Amino acid sequence: MASDLEMYMENLDEFVNDENKVVTYRWLSIALKLPCDVAKRLLNHFAASQVGSNKLHVMYLVIGQTLLKDNIEGTKVCIVPEEKLEKFKESLVSVSCVHVYSICKSKLADASGPLYTADYDIIRQNLKESVSYGGISCPKANQRSTDEIASSRSKGTYLPSTPQDTRNAPDPRLAKPSKTSPSKPVIKTSPSKPVVKTEGKNAAGNKNKSNAKNSLASMFAAQTNAKKDVKKEPEDVNKTKSQVSTKSKSAAPKKQNGISSFLKEGVDPRDEEPKPLQRSSTRSSPRKLEVVKTEKMDDSPEKISPKKLPTPVKTYGRAKAKPVTKPHRSRILQVDSDSSDEEGTAKDSEDEEEDPIPPSPPANASDDEDPAPKLSPCKPTRGKKRKEVDQTYEEDGFIVTKKTFVDVTDSEPEDEAPPPAKKPDRSSSPSKTATRPPEETTKKSKKPSQAKSAPKASPVKSKQASITSFFKKK
């Protein structure tokens, strides 16, 4: 066990100090396949062991009771940096849980993003497994097969869905995230916890409903203040959209399963939901939206669906965000055009390089020139903008027909230059055809260089001796 601990500590040290990762306990528990409670303890131990060096920044997750307006008690879940831990604890009526949430080497200026992305991928990849690392399990909960879900859907609403239940269930979640404002409110409590809480509230009846509303509203209000104007526009749009979605979703009974769906389906819905929630600031607007609506249309069970399915709204937000990223696309385009320009110029320079080669003595046919013959055959494949064209022209008294590649967009003269330059390589490149009277070729001044170009086609081999020339076969 001691060696295990050492190994884990070494692992942790590697993650944190060498790989500069933000290590959350969720991430750790999945990465090392440990129960999340063990992961928390490991983090705590590690944080304690590194105190001397003073370079780690630790985020704590604190859950505690707090008093809201009208002396109503509420539960706060918050991720706070180490420095603010004590202060935050004092602000709570009672603290029910404090544990290390994450460790990282550098201080996070805005914790929400990094913390959110720290374990996003790994949890997504291990949705199913991540359940098993939780400390709390419900022995009666069975995961439903897809068939079951499908059949229950076709039956329609078969569960007594009390609007409060379903609405309240998501509420605490929303409440938690919103309070932590900058830090990322991933809900780590084991699946059954929020459910239990909500049940308790339900027992208290309508009051609780208003409680939830109050707390939510106040939180969102606080958030809106922070984010203010920016959100207003999207909010309106989102409202209309979510209304639409509410209706459409109410048709799906699956959503009305409420708590039972959480219990039975385990992590999947929860994990998926909170993640997209915290993605970007634009997403907070759909949340506000939901609050507003819940207040207005308490009694309708349909209200639940928007909360349970925040994803569609969110994806909408994302889709909206995309236009913003447009510049990115255009940048890519620019790169393309740049590169093609470069290719053009590169080609020119190649051509220029090739020009001197033919007259040069054969001795030069060495490594340095190897690239040249290699390059010319690749050219045709390069740009889509190039066209293969037969060019016929008169040169030194004979007609030469060549297949050359012409840049459609660029000016032609540029391409006319290459053909004569490439001539020496012709013998080696099959794409080009030259019609020449053989006797005349011999007369040509270029003849010697052509003769040399033939060996050039396989320069490496000509220079690289074969091992068989040194050793005789037995």
Add this chain to the structure above:
Amino acid sequence: MFEARLVQGALLKKVMEAIKELLNEASFDCAHSGILLQAMDNSHVSLVSLNLRREGFDKYRCDRNLVMGMNLSSMSKILKCASNDDIITMKAQDNADTVTFVFESPKQEKISDYEMKLTNLDQDHLGIPETEYSCVIKLPSAEFARICRDLSQFGESIVISCTKEGVKFSAAGDIGTANIKLAQTATVDKEEDAVMVDMQEPVTLTFACKYLNMFTKATPLSPQVCLSMSPDVPLVVEYKIEDIGHIRYYLAPRIGDEDN
């Protein structure tokens, strides 16, 4: 019946790593004295000669001489299934067309066996004459790997020139030139860390980086590498494999480069 049991299974894994990049397939000549492998790479520029003596094996039995043509990529896949501390046994029946690899974990709690089909390879063996080399350079194998890797960034070929001052590796290319000079080390704690040059006459030869880099895959097999050169004959790069044999690479020089 052929059976060879190697307690240090990792050794065979390393040997495989050292040759699989250069060769696609090779025939293992199993004889009473041990296992020999000789093969040229596809372009016939280099030659690998592997010798594993029977004394190096924990148990070695070879009733009749046997030539086993193996596809090295398949063999490498099989050897990857072995852990580093496994004991590896190769087995084959006389005239069989398969070879069996048995991996035993150190405590014998896990035993796996893999059977691989043999292929018929008609490879010619080359006679390698005994040669007195003009220069014999011994240097740490990691150092040699590093030099080859570094210089291959500059050009396709490396010039190795050995003089009485020491040995110089150089490369030239589009980005410029690179020269690495190693002097003989006077005193050294460990013999394997030493650079030793034994020279009758100065030699300068040019070799293709590509192959040298493939040779250096054998680095894990030995802390020291020995380069032997004579004018206009292939370079020999030898890695001794402790207690069991050696792996030698022969590389034909590039000719005519010096003229430029």
